[in-house]
Amino acid sequence: MSKVARTGLALMLVALALGMMSVAALPARAANVSLSLYGSYAGGWGTTSASETNPGPTLTVNQGDSVTITVSSTDGFNHQLLIDYNGNGLADPGEPMSTPFSSTTTLTFVADQAGTFHYLCVIHPTAMKGTFVVQGTGSPSPSNVPGDSGGVLVVVGVLIVVVAAAGVSVLVLRRRR
Ligand SMILES: [Cu+2]
Incomplete structure (x- = not known):
């Protein structure tokens, strides 16, 4: 694996970890x-x-x-x-x-x-x-839309995980060729 690929892989893994943490850090809900x-x-x-x-x-x-x-x-x-x-x-x-x-x-x-x-x-x-x-849970929402402020965080966290996972697989696949 080239140095660039290794650095890229490391960055992807960090992003993956951060994304997972942002999902896990959500306030306790739905008891x-x-x-x-x-x-x-x-x-x-x-x-x-x-x-x-x-x-x-x-x-x-x-x-x-x-x-x-x-x-x-x-x-x-x-x-x-x-x-x-x-x-x-x-x-x-x-x-x-x-x-x-x-x-x-x-x-x-x-x-x-x-x-x-x-x-x-x-x-x-x-x-x-x-x-x-x-x-209501979470921080006050700027809008009066009923529902959750937590939902946005979940979406962002999941997006980060998906993008990072895609990046990791691309790197791994390239390495195999
Ligand atoms: Cu009655």
Whole structure:
């Protein structure tokens, strides 16, 4: 291998390592978060069956989290949990909603929108409500486009890896000829 090729190969490997590091250095995201809510018409919502209030406890997660809420009815009535992203008090397409439950069920969804929202029981929206906060992750984005600032870093990191890997293979192939 010529000196130029060796230097080129070394540079490519450095770029490859840097690219991989930039992907690995991304802030921790997309955690799995498990929450419990107990609800009744007379009491509202609580994180335990003994602490129901209306409004219920404020639930806070990070944007991108996979959220599982285990919901239990403590009065034997049917309830149905809704994350009311648009605040109209109604179930809309794209808003996470549990099945109706008179004992226990789970609702799993990805908290993809950052902001402060309400959760409520669709059947008893005024008697069973609370606040649901999705904290945005990463540095503040200059635009108001919902989604991630982390995505750009991933794309840049992956591009660096791909280009560096291509460079390495070209050099290796040339050497074989
Ligand atoms: Cu209810």
